[in-house]
Amino acid sequence: AQSVTQPDIHITVSEGASLELRCNYSYGATPYLFWYVQSPGQGLQLLLKYFSGDTLVQGIKGFEAEFKRSQSSFNLRKPSVHWSDAAEYFCAVGAAGANNLFFGTGTRLTVIP
Amino acid sequence: NAGVTQTPKFRILKIGQSMTLQCAQDMNHNYMYWYRQDPGMGLKLIYYSVGAGITDKGEVPNGYNVSRSTTEDFPLRLELAAPSQTSVYFCASSYSPASGVYNEQFFGPGTRLTVL
Numbered sequence: 051a052q053s054v055t056q057p058d059i060h061i062t063v064s065e066g067a068s069l070e071l072r073c074n075y076s077y078g079a080t081p082y083l084f085w086y087v088q089s090p091g092q093g094l095q096l097l098l099k100y101f102s103g104d105t106l107v108q109g110i111k112g113f114e115a116e117f118k119r120s121q122s123s124f125n126l127r128k129p130s131v132h133w134s135d136a137a138e139y140f141c142a143v144g145a146a147g148a149n150n151l152f153f154g155t156g157t158r159l160t161v162i163p
Numbered sequence: 164n165a166g167v168t169q170t171p172k173f174r175i176l177k178i179g180q181s182m183t184l185q186c187a188q189d190m191n192h193n194y195m196y197w198y199r200q201d202p203g204m205g206l207k208l209i210y211y212s213v214g215a216g217i218t219d220k221g222e223v224p225n226g227y228n229v230s231r232s233t234t235e236d237f238p239l240r241l242e243l244a245a246p247s248q249t250s251v252y253f254c255a256s257s258y259s260p261a262s263g264v265y266n267e268q269f270f271g272p273g274t275r276l277t278v279l
Contacts, residue, residue: 092273150222151206151208153207156205
């Protein structure tokens with residue numbers, strides 16, 4: 051069965067510090083992987099996606115993620131966090147021919163001065 | 164382009180009432196989706212549509228109905244509201260060509276529904 055695990059419910063980092071949000075997936079087919087961000091009271095915005103090719107993908111707002119097939123992981127990273135990055139982050143997995151995405155339970159990021 | 168729009172933004176219902184959540188997209192996307200998001204949880208798929216006139220159940224369809232008469236609109240109907248349907252509802256759309264290539268979904272701002 052398809053599933054996405056985000057093991058960290060809540061992470062707090064200082065502004066300017068580096069960030070890594072973890073995502074592990076279970077999917078029988080070749081996965082398409084996504085990271086979405088949700089600011090309070092807002093809808094989801096796509097940060098980046100991986101379909102194929104280079105396993106290190108760049109996204110908006112200075113985020114990047116690395117697909118590691120051997121670890122079934124797609125961790126999100128940012129070298130220097132800004133206060134405006136405080137939000138909820140969701141990892142999602144889909145596949146060619148599939149009709150929906152499977153979402154993780156999200157990681158809430160708090161940024162302290 | 165407005166993208167994906169949803170109305171209303173907020174709604175309080177009494178148990179047993181019915182309502183329709185509206186969703187529209189102006190990107191000519193063939194796929195449309197309805198998700199619900201419960202506190203501390205990820206999004207769960209309620210229904211989806213691959214084109215006008217075609218709908219199918221997702222992971223949590225009970226208590227809901229949908230229709231897709233046009234490419235642009237995908238309303239979600241709650242017939243007999245129950246407290247368990249208190250949630251935030253998101254509509255999304257995507258374009259998938261006939262070859263089955265997967266593309267990302269674009270989300271609306273959500274409707275916060277409370278059933279008391």
